[in-house]
Amino acid sequence: WKTDRSDFLRNSCTPILWNNEGRQQIVVAATLRVVGYDLETGKEAWTVRGISRTVVSSPTVGPDGNLYLAGWAAGGDEAEPIRAEPFDDVAPRRDKNQDGMLSEEELVEGPIYARFTQADRNKDGQLTRDEYELFRSLFDQGKNMVLSIRPGATGDATKTHIRWTYPKQVPFCASPLLYNGRLFTVKDGGILQNLDPETGKASRPLRLEASGSYYASPVAGDGKVYLVDEPGRLTVVSATEQLNLLHTSDMKEDVFATPAIVDGRIYLRTAGHLYCFGLK
Numbered sequence: 692w693k694t695d696r697s698d699f700l701r702n703s704c705t706p707i708l709w710n711n712e713g714r715q716q717i718v719v720a721a722t723l724r725v726v727g728y729d730l731e732t733g734k735e736a737w738t739v740r741g742i743s744r745t746v747v748s749s750p751t752v753g754p755d756g757n758l759y760l761a762g763w764a765a766g767g768d769e770a771e772p773i774r775a776e777p778f779d780d781v782a783p784r785r786d787k788n789q790d791g792m793l794s795e796e797e798l799v800e801g802p803i804y805a806r807f808t809q810a811d812r813n814k815d816g817q818l819t820r821d822e823y824e825l826f827r828s829l830f831d832q833g834k835n836m837v838l839s840i841r842p843g844a845t846g847d848a849t850k851t852h853i854r855w856t857y858p859k860q861v862p863f864c865a866s867p868l869l870y871n872g873r874l875f876t877v878k879d880g881g882i883l884q885n886l887d888p889e890t891g892k893a894s895r896p897l898r899l900e901a902s903g904s905y906y907a908s909p910v911a912g913d914g915k916v917y918l919v920d921e922p923g924r925l926t927v928v929s930a931t932e933q934l935n936l937l938h939t940s941d942m943k944e945d946v947f948a949t950p951a952i953v954d955g956r957i958y959l960r961t962a963g964h965l966y967c968f969g970l971k
Contacts, residue, residue, distance in 0.1 A: 744833030855891030
């Protein structure tokens with residue numbers, strides 16, 4: 692089967708499998724909504740709307756059967772919204788050749804200019820009014836959040852199956868981690884948050900010394916959470932409600948890959964090396 696996803700402008704999230712009350716589904720989050728597709732047919736089984744305009748991190752399925760995900764994009768925080776002028780206000784000033792479209796050279800400035808190749812859907816180097824207004828609407832609709840979805844979703848489940856949402860300290864690339872009865876997220880800049888997976892209520896966050904961007908997702912084992920930022924600074928934290936810093940280390944090379952824990956060993960890939968850590 693093949694499923695059309697052309698209505699999603701940005702697709703960066705890695706799909707995951709979810710056993711939704713006995714039905715195997717592929718879950719993908721992208722532009723403004725998360726979708727569950729039937730594994731056998733590829734047909735859309737359900738959707739939840741109201742997320743960020745771009746989603747990079749992957750959803751997580753908890754042992755409780757619930758779905759957890761996060762989506763962050765610039766302009767989606769309540770305190771720092773991005774707004775773009777309407778096409779009909781911009782075009783009279785910028786459409787120099789009066790062809791009813793805006794080229795990158797004509798647009799020159801603004802939040803859509805900064806994302807011109809994303810807004811230019813047919814890649815012809817011009818923004819029509821429809822292309823411009825579609826992208827402008829993403830800034831108005833996109834909302835950064837961590838959320839949880841309960842099993843049983845069918846159709847539009849926005850009002851029926853969202854368990855809770857949390858709009859603060861939302862990660863960009865690093866996926867949420869459910870471990871030891873807590874949901875851990877790490878935001879670029881080194882802000883580690885843990886939430887109650889039942890209610891979404893947050894405990895006091897921990898600001899890490901490793902304050903870079905986080906492409907690698909947090910992993911856990913032995914009652915600890917392991918995190919590493921892009922510059923290669925490793926942090927080990929207790930997997931408890933009150934976060935306690937246990938250890939730090941500097942790998943001195945960029946890290947983009949999520950560490951893997953297998954048979955009591957931690958495998959960590961940096962830009963130049965593959966490490967294996969474990970007890971003798």
